[in-house]
Amino acid sequence: MKAMTYRGPYKVRVENKPDPKIEHPNDAIVRVELAAICGSDLHLYHGMLPDTRVGHTFGHEFIGRVEQVGSSVQNLSVGDRVMVPFNIFCGSCYFCSRGLFSNCHNVNANATAVGGIYGYSHTAGGYDGGQAELVRVPFADVGPMVIPDGVDPEDALMLTDAFSTGYFGAQLGDITQGDTVVVFGAGPIGLAAAQSSWLMGAGRVIVVDYLDYRLRKAEQMAHAETINFGQVNDIVLELKKQTGGLGADVVIEAVGAEADGHVMQHVTAAKLKMQGGSPVALNWAIDSVRKAGTISVMGAYGPLFSAVKFGDAMNKGLTLRTNQAPVKRQWPRLLEHLAAGHIKPSEMITHRIPLEHIAEGYHIFSSKLDDIIKPVITPTA
Amino acid sequence: MPYTSEKPGATPDPDELRARIPGWGSDLDPANRPAFPREQPDIVTGAHWDLPEQQPGGASRERSVEHERLTPVFGTAQPLHGVAGRIRRFAYDRYSEGQTAHWMLLILGDRVDAITAHVASLVSKRPDEPFTQSGVTGEVAHHPIASRFGRGRIDLKHSWLDPLLVVGPWVLAAFAVFKLGRAIMLPASKRHR
Numbered sequence: 001m002k003a004m005t006y007r008g009p010y011k012v013r014v015e016n017k018p019d020p021k022i023e024h025p026n027d028a029i030v031r032v033e034l035a036a037i038c039g040s041d042l043h044l045y046h047g048m049l050p051d052t053r054v055g056h057t058f059g060h061e062f063i064g065r066v067e068q069v070g071s072s073v074q075n076l077s078v079g080d081r082v083m084v085p086f087n088i089f090c091g092s093c094y095f096c097s098r099g100l101f102s103n104c105h106n107v108n109a110n111a112t113a114v115g116g117i118y119g120y121s122h123t124a125g126g127y128d129g130g131q132a133e134l135v136r137v138p139f140a141d142v143g144p145m146v147i148p149d150g151v152d153p154e155d156a157l158m159l160t161d162a163f164s165t166g167y168f169g170a171q172l173g174d175i176t177q178g179d180t181v182v183v184f185g186a187g188p189i190g191l192a193a194a195q196s197s198w199l200m201g202a203g204r205v206i207v208v209d210y211l212d213y214r215l216r217k218a219e220q221m222a223h224a225e226t227i228n229f230g231q232v233n234d235i236v237l238e239l240k241k242q243t244g245g246l247g248a249d250v251v252i253e254a255v256g257a258e259a260d261g262h263v264m265q266h267v268t269a270a271k272l273k274m275q276g277g278s279p280v281a282l283n284w285a286i287d288s289v290r291k292a293g294t295i296s297v298m299g300a301y302g303p304l305f306s307a308v309k310f311g312d313a314m315n316k317g318l319t320l321r322t323n324q325a326p327v328k329r330q331w332p333r334l335l336e337h338l339a340a341g342h343i344k345p346s347e348m349i350t351h352r353i354p355l356e357h358i359a360e361g362y363h364i365f366s367s368k369l370d371d372i373i374k375p376v377i378t379p380t381a
Numbered sequence: 382m383p384y385t386s387e388k389p390g391a392t393p394d395p396d397e398l399r400a401r402i403p404g405w406g407s408d409l410d411p412a413n414r415p416a417f418p419r420e421q422p423d424i425v426t427g428a429h430w431d432l433p434e435q436q437p438g439g440a441s442r443e444r445s446v447e448h449e450r451l452t453p454v455f456g457t458a459q460p461l462h463g464v465a466g467r468i469r470r471f472a473y474d475r476y477s478e479g480q481t482a483h484w485m486l487l488i489l490g491d492r493v494d495a496i497t498a499h500v501a502s503l504v505s506k507r508p509d510e511p512f513t514q515s516g517v518t519g520e521v522a523h524h525p526i527a528s529r530f531g532r533g534r535i536d537l538k539h540s541w542l543d544p545l546l547v548v549g550p551w552v553l554a555a556f557a558v559f560k561l562g563r564a565i566m567l568p569a570s571k572r573h574r
Contacts, residue, residue: 008495009547011514015507024436024454047495050487051469053459054498072434075427090454091428099421106433109444109455113478116456122469123487126456138454142427171414177406178393198402201409203393210535223402230535244389263539271546273488303484326416329424333408333415342404360523363516368534370523 002379003057003132004358009047010366012359017057020128020136025072028140030082034157035130035377036061036349037358037365038086039187040300043257044121045362048273049302051110051122058119059377060086061161062130063153066140075141082144084137085327086161088116088127091142102324107138113303115324123303131358133379145331151338157376158188158345159334161327166192166254167334168325169298170200173250178203180243182288183224184281185254186214188348188374189298193252194222195343202250206242208235208284210260213371221347229261239288247290255281256299269306276304283309289318297322351375443473465494 005015020029041058043049066080076082089096089104096104107116108125116138119129128135137144147156166189175181181197183190186209197205206225207218215226227242229235240247257277258270261284269278277299285295286309295318313320337343350373353361361375398405411417433453443461444451461470468490476483502509512518529537 007509007514008499011495011509011511012516013510013514023438023457025434047491050484050491052491053465054494055459057458072429074429088454089426090433091426092430092433096426096428097422097424099416099424100419101426106453107455109439109442109448109452110473111445111478112447116454122456122459126458128456128458139428139433141429168416171416174411177395177409178388196408198398198405199408200414201395201406203398210533212532228533230533245384246389260536266539267542267546271543272550303478304481329416331415333413337404337407340404340407342407357519359514359516360519361516363519364523366516367520367528368536369520369525369528371528 001133002355003128004059004355004377005054006044006052006056006058007054010045012045012058012362014356014358017132020134022068022070023136024138025070026139026141027070028066028073028076028137028144029068030062030064030084030130030135030137030144031067032062032064032130032133032135032379033081034063034153035059035132035379036157036160036162037131037361037375037377038161039189040120040256042362042366043300043302045366046258046270048257048270048277049121049123053122056119056121057128057132059129059131059135060118060120061157062118062135063147063157063160064130064135067134069140073140076144076146081147083147083156083160084118084130084144085164086117087143087324087327088118088125088138089142090139096142099326099329100323101326101328111303117324131355131377131379133355143328145328148335151335152346154346154349154376155338155344158348158374159327159331161325162188162348162374163192163343163345164327164330164334165189165298165325166194167196167330168323169193169252169254169296170196172294172296172321172323173197173200173252174294174319174321175200175202175250177201179249180204180206181250181252182239182248183207183252183254184285185209185256185299186211186218186226187254190252190254191218191222191348191373192345193254193298194218194224197250197252198223199337199342206239206248208239211368214373217348217373235261236284236287243290247288247293249290249293251285251289251293251295253281253285253295253297253299257301259299265307273304275306277301277306279306279308282306286313286316286318289316291316292318294319294321298325348374349376353377355379443470445473446477463494463497465490465497468493
């Protein structure tokens with residue numbers, strides 16, 4: 001099969017790899033119809049996540065048709081069209097049995113702090129991902145879901161991570177009616193978090209980024225107020241001014257490890273890998289939320305330490321909530337929102353790229369060219 | 382400004398928001414939020430096992446020392462091999478995830494992996510092509526100038542540093558290896574001629 005493969009930092013290519021096999025009785029093999037490049041794939045692409053091996057196939061957002069099932073698979077059949085959550089989970093461990101699917105303890109031999117994720121290095125379990133023609137899907141009876149009739153494939157694709165994670169970010173903010181919500185980052189997760197904040201009753205939603213085209217998207221798709229932090233002297237002060245001096249009730253951090261805005265933090269974290277991630281966005285979140293407010297962290301960080309201003313968080317009495325989204329738990333409600341016309345996740349898709357051109361796709365996405373927000377890969381194009 | 386018990390600013394009008402924002406407030410009740418409560422005992426998952434059957438073939442599979450046994454299911458994407466594999470094996474066998482050395486060794490293994498794979502590719506049927514693999518050909522037809530300039534992009538302030546930061550440590554490391562090798566291989570009397 002053809003698959004994207006990692007060749008080292010900033011280098012990927014398409015290779016012919018052996019087809020994946022059933023390796024456990026509850027595995028399925030899925031023929032990928034659509035995959036996406038996630039912003040967090042860029043952390044892998046940039047060499048930030050430890051144990052990202054040459055030859056690895058990225059891609060934790062994909063949908064496709066079931067091509068083969070293992071002997072114990074009961075809930076899927078060959079030919080089913082499925083969306084696959086980015087988390088790999090067993091459904092029965094201490095965490096899964098409580099619905100914490102992203103924290104499954106039975107699928108990642110390489111780490112206990114991280115669950116299993118498709119195509120996300122050996123730190124996340126060493127599973128090849130969906131930017132390929134075929135992919136091995138473990139625990140086929142608990143992860144994938146047959147895509148309901150009438151659901152647009154690109155909408156389903158966005159529910160496998162991006163939109164579900166954004167929704168989860170808003171949920172962890174514990175938003176109450178009339179809250180002022182600030183979202184750092186106008187990428188796909190930030191857009192979804194902003195849109196979801198309204199569903200939960202926010203009174204104001206302010207999105208912060210430095211890319212003007214992403215802020216325009218936040219205004220159009222998520223009905224948000226926007227601030228370009230590159231055009232204000234002090235984004236924390238600006239947000240304080242806009243919130244009567246108290247700060248936002250809720251801040252959703254949708255930026256993560258490669259946050260810009262402070263050269264030294266960016267250099268030590270994103271370039272020299274001396275921190276688990278640039279803490280710029282996280283520190284801005286701590287500074288711009290009100291006392292006793294809530295910060296929801298959806299940005300992806302690595303396992304090393306980061307220079308986070310925790311003293312301010314402690315003194316302000318903040319609640320910090322975070323996790324990888326338990327995507328499958330989100331789906332029933334999000335499909336209802338989709339059917340009701342409250343959300344249209346595929347609106348965030350800006351580029352459709354054949355698998356053969358995936359190196360260009362990564363470069364365009366990494367360099368933020370061509371007003372890119374969300375690229376989708378078409379393995380069979 | 383005066384700080385009173387009231388929240389500053391105008392109170393948003395729910396009717397106005399409902400009219401303007403599709404679905405506004407439809408999940409006001411936390412019970413309508415899909416993953417609420419965060420932990421839900423006895424959730425139905427589709428699992429029809431208490432403990433999943435063990436995936437075979439894991440005899441040499443590396444694992445975190447924080448796991449008492451190999452997980453029932455594991456990835457088989459890129460097994461350990463070569464020098465990078467030895468570095469990674471040492472990181473997994475020796476250090477827990479709480480140790481910085483664990484992660485720094487894995488990052489070292491990644492860099493060694495990339496270099497050795499590149500060198501090996503030069504004698505393979507398909508050598509690396511760093512230029513095309515960087516995707517830089519995507520600059521054409523994707524507005525490289527208009528995307529970057531005249532838009533106040535703050536990343537441009539430090540992007541000139543990037544090549545230095547990415548390549549610089551390798552140059553310094555190569556120099557250090559050279560000096561060390563020279564010190565070991567050459568007699569002291571010949572070093573300063």
